[in-house]
Amino acid sequence: MKLNTLTLTNALALLKKKEISLEELYRDIEKAIEEKNNELNIYLTVDKEAMKKARQAQELPLGGLPIAVKDNFLTIGLPTTASSNVLDGFMPPYESTVTKRLKESGGVVIGKTNMDAWAHGSSTETSDFGPTKNPRNLKHLPGGSSGGSAAAVAADMCIAAIGSETAGSIRQPAAWCGVVGLKPTYGRVSRAGVVAMGSSLDCPGPIGKTVEDCAVLLHVIAGKDEYDGTTSSQTAPRYQKNLKDGVKGMRIGLCYTDHPKLVGTPVDVAMREAGKVFERLGAKVELVKLSKSVKPNTILTPDYAIGLYTIVQRGEVSSNLARYDGIRYGEDRSHFGEEAKRRIALGTFILSKGYADKYYVHAQKVRSLYIQNFKELFETYDVLVSSPSPGFALPIGASAGDPMFGELQDMLVEPSSLAGLPGISIPCFRDPETNLYLGLNIMANHWQEEKMFAVAYTFEQNIRWDP
Amino acid sequence: MKTKKFTPKDVAKIAKLARIPVTLQEEKQLADGFNATMNVVDQLFKVDVGNVEPTSHVTGSMNVFREDDVDVTRTFTQEQALLNAKRTHNGFFVVDHLLEE
Numbered sequence: 001m002k003l004n005t006l007t008l009t010n011a012l013a014l015l016k017k018k019e020i021s022l023e024e025l026y027r028d029i030e031k032a033i034e035e036k037n038n039e040l041n042i043y044l045t046v047d048k049e050a051m052k053k054a055r056q057a058q059e060l061p062l063g064g065l066p067i068a069v070k071d072n073f074l075t076i077g078l079p080t081t082a083s084s085n086v087l088d089g090f091m092p093p094y095e096s097t098v099t100k101r102l103k104e105s106g107g108v109v110i111g112k113t114n115m116d117a118w119a120h121g122s123s124t125e126t127s128d129f130g131p132t133k134n135p136r137n138l139k140h141l142p143g144g145s146s147g148g149s150a151a152a153v154a155a156d157m158c159i160a161a162i163g164s165e166t167a168g169s170i171r172q173p174a175a176w177c178g179v180v181g182l183k184p185t186y187g188r189v190s191r192a193g194v195v196a197m198g199s200s201l202d203c204p205g206p207i208g209k210t211v212e213d214c215a216v217l218l219h220v221i222a223g224k225d226e227y228d229g230t231t232s233s234q235t236a237p238r239y240q241k242n243l244k245d246g247v248k249g250m251r252i253g254l255c256y257t258d259h260p261k262l263v264g265t266p267v268d269v270a271m272r273e274a275g276k277v278f279e280r281l282g283a284k285v286e287l288v289k290l291s292k293s294v295k296p297n298t299i300l301t302p303d304y305a306i307g308l309y310t311i312v313q314r315g316e317v318s319s320n321l322a323r324y325d326g327i328r329y330g331e332d333r334s335h336f337g338e339e340a341k342r343r344i345a346l347g348t349f350i351l352s353k354g355y356a357d358k359y360y361v362h363a364q365k366v367r368s369l370y371i372q373n374f375k376e377l378f379e380t381y382d383v384l385v386s387s388p389s390p391g392f393a394l395p396i397g398a399s400a401g402d403p404m405f406g407e408l409q410d411m412l413v414e415p416s417s418l419a420g421l422p423g424i425s426i427p428c429f430r431d432p433e434t435n436l437y438l439g440l441n442i443m444a445n446h447w448q449e450e451k452m453f454a455v456a457y458t459f460e461q462n463i464r465w466d467p
Numbered sequence: 468m469k470t471k472k473f474t475p476k477d478v479a480k481i482a483k484l485a486r487i488p489v490t491l492q493e494e495k496q497l498a499d500g501f502n503a504t505m506n507v508v509d510q511l512f513k514v515d516v517g518n519v520e521p522t523s524h525v526t527g528s529m530n531v532f533r534e535d536d537v538d539v540t541r542t543f544t545q546e547q548a549l550l551n552a553k554r555t556h557n558g559f560f561v562v563d564h565l566l567e568e
Contacts, residue, residue, distance in 0.1 A: 093547040186525050200525065229531040230524075293515070307511035310504060318485060327560050329551030334488045341487050342500050345478065348485040349501070358468075359508070364521035366514050371522060403500035404507055420525030446526050 004028040004156040008065060008213040011159055015063050022064050025159075026051045029066050029110065032157045040133045042148045042157055044071050045078050046111040053108045060106025062220065068158035070149045071112040072119055072195040073099050073204070078109065082195040083127035084117040085335045086324050096193025097225045098162060098204045105220045110158050113148025117337050118321065119164060119197045121145055122172055122406035123399040126339040131396060136178055136435045140393040143173035144406075149207050150177040160208040160217055164194055166201035167309055167417035168388065168410030171425035174207055175439025176393035178427045180456070181207040182214045183413075185446045186420035187232045189218075190225035198316040201417055211426060211456045215239035218449065237450055245454035248282035252455070253381040255288050255299050256412055267387040270429040270438045274385065277462055278455075288377065288384065297380060300373045304366055305414035306407050311350055311363040312418065318347025342403055371419045378445040383455050386412050388425040388441040392434065416443050424456045428463060468512040470505040473498040 003025045006014070014020045030051075037043050047053070054064030069075065072082040074092035081087040099109055116126040124132040124147030132147045134140040135155035142151040146163030150173035153161050163170040165183040174181025182205045189204045196202065206217035222236035256262060257271045275285040291298035321344050326332030336344065350359045377384060389409060399405040407414070416423055421443050428440035440459065444452040475494035478501065482489045489497065523529075545558055554561035 090551055093543055093550055094541070187528065226533060229533075230528065232526070232528070304511055304514050307508040310508050311511070322486075326553065327562055328548070331553075333486055336487065338496075341482075341489065341493070342497060345481050345485050345487055345489075345497060346501055346504060349481045352481070352484065361521050362516065363511060364523075365516040365519045366511055367522040368519045369514070369516065371525065372519075403504050407507070418525075 002028050002156070004032045006159065007209045008160045008216060009210065011065055012063050015058070022054050022058060023051070026054060026066065029158065032155065033111070036135070036155055036157060039138070040135055040151060040155060041130050042113055042132055042152045042155065043068070043111040044081060044083065044114055044129055044148075047078055047109060050108050050110045057103075057106040057108060062102070062106035064106055064108055065159045066110035067102060067107045068111055068113050068149055068152035068161040069099060069109045070115050070146050070161075070163045072115060072164060073162065074193040075099050075109055075112065078112055080112065080195070082118050083115045083129055084337065084340065085128045086330045088331065090329055092193075094193060097190035097227060098194070098221045101221050102162070107220070113146075113152055113161065115148055116145035116339070118195065118317070118340050119145040119166065119169055120317070120339045120343055120406070121399060122168060122409040123394075124148060125396075125399045126337060128337050133396065134177060134393050134436075136437065137393065140395055140436060141176065141398060143176035143389070143393060145169040146181070146207065147173045150174050150179055150181060153177065153179045153207050153209060160206060160213050162204060162217070162221070163207050164202060164204045165417070166198040166203075166313060168406075168413045170205050170207060171388040171413055171423055171439065171441055172410060174425045175388045175427070175437065178430065178437035179207060179209060180211055180214050180424065180426050181205065182218060182424040183417070183422060184218060184222065184449060185422045187230045188222050188236070188422070188447070188449070190228040190231050192225055192227035196320040198313045199320060200312065200316060211424070211453060211460050212240060212243060214424065215243060215453050232447070234447060239450060239453050242450040242454050243457040246281065247278055247455055247458050250283040250382040250455070251380060252278050252283045252285045253288040253299075253377060253384045254285055255384050255386040256290065256302060257287065258290050259302065261390055262387070265391065266429070266431075267391060267438060271385070271387055271440070274428050274440050274459065277459060281458060281462060288381070294369050294373045296376065299377065300370055300415065302411045302415050305370065305418060306404075306411050308363045308366045309414040309418060310404070310407055311359050312367070314343050314347035315350045315360050316347070317343045318351060367418050370415050374416065374419045374421060374445070382444075382451055384443045386441050386443070388413055388423070388439045392431065392436040392438065413441060420446060422446070422449050422452055424452050426456050426460055428459070430465065469509055473501040
């Protein structure tokens with residue numbers, strides 16, 4: 001058996017029972033990286049000292065396991081570029097809270113993964129260091145912006161990974177690569193030491209082979225951090241504890257399958273099938289009808305969220321990326337790529353004198369409507385489920401020259417992300433002809449990750465895969 | 468409400484505000500991209516927001532304070548601070564001059 005294919009939970013159990021050794025595990029991981037990284041372009045940096053660090057971490061809860069980390073998390077000793085030429089060769093002088101916690105729990109950063117430059121995109125094609133390929137089908141994109149991290153998990157080039165999301169950047173690549181990805185509640189995981197993008201949206205989160213692996217990792221990275229004032233003071237629960245709670249008696253709202261863009265598509269079919277699985281297991285599943293305004297027991301159309309997300313994200317991007325002046329670190333502003341220039345410039349316009357009220361403030365009012373809509377829906381439903389993406393992974397080259405590629409690909413998660421809600425994407429369908437996957441996105445109310453895990457775990461244990 | 472069409476000249480002005488150097492060709496490309504994007508964004512003005520308050524924080528947390536103390540464990544040494552700078556002089560950052568003589 002190749003040990004790089006192990007899940008985090010199984011690897012830990014086998015290490016503990018001494019049935020496998022760290023050396024054997026790292027040998028298989030490093031071999032997979034050596035064989036596949038040139039072709040897939042997943043890792044921008046690999047830590048050659050990883051095995052040595054793992055040996056020192058064996059007694060800790062994560063036992064020295066190799067974790068892939070998106071290249072927008074600051075890591076001392078490993079370059080951090082956010083896949084942009086502006087930060088090419090940048091050596092962080094401090095550590096992000098997420099990787100600090102990972103290391104303190106015995107995780108080892110095996111390498112830094114490719115992403116859309118500055119996390120601007122949903123394809124990994126805006127990376128200044130070339131696109132990543134989808135390990136399930138090399139002619140296709142892995143999605144993004146955490147495309148490298150999701151692909152590293154799918155290609156068994158790590159045991160699990162860390163990504164970050166503003167709207168879709170964990171869940172969409174997880175869906176496209178056929179793995180599990182979780183975006184926590186805004187403020188559940190610290191943003192300190194993550195290259196900032198949209199500060200009112202940014203959320204670090206785990207990507208793994210199973211729901212349980214994500215539960216283990218979320219517990220490690222979640223919690224109050226004095227370096228990020230938006231983190232919640234509520235203690236992060238042991239998410240593994242409630243995995244087996246089941247869905248019996250739960251009310252589950254099925255969302256967006258009646259959207260004109262989805263009706264009759266493979267996503268529509270897969271979502272309805274998922275609904276049947278939940279019903280068979282004792283949940284009450286209802287379609288939440290789409291609406292153009294906030295009305296009881298309907299869900300506000302994601303159509304408005306596209307423009308809303310664009311305004312909020314571009315505005316916050318222009319402000320966050322103003323710090324790159326090439327004086328203290330990095331290259332000067334002429335090194336920004338096409339997509340970053342487009343976003344910074346449009347954000348500057350949106351926030352400029354005379355326009356900020358018209359665009360940004362109006363957008364934040366529409367955002368309040370989405371928040372109100374979800375608040376009311378969670379009075380009726382335990383969780384809401386949808387697809388994280390309108391379809392399968394698209395072919396390489398699909399994002400070229402489209403200034404709204406990401407916004408349209410992520411339209412189904414933009415409303416809940418703008419409302420700060422948590423969501424987990426798990427594989428729910430595989431096309432045997434293309435070997436490409438569809439995901440199922442399970443969303444819960446703020447701080448209700450435990451409920452979300454129980455639903456995701458139940459589905460994962462009860463879905464039948466074709467041989 | 469409809470956003471007026473961007474011209475390459477509008478883009479040049481915005482790019483200057485954003486301190487992004489752009490070529491003439493980029494001005495045109497960016498203008499086209501902005502027009503496509505704002506076409507989608509303008510859909511937002513169809514939404515009647517009535518007297519809804521704008522969102523300030525999604526989970527409603529407010530006024531998070533800390534003591535105004537220096538955390539010495541988090542202070543960079545001069546060496547660390549200059550580690551990634553392209554141009555330094557006698558332990559300082561070198562910046563372009565701002566004032567004419």
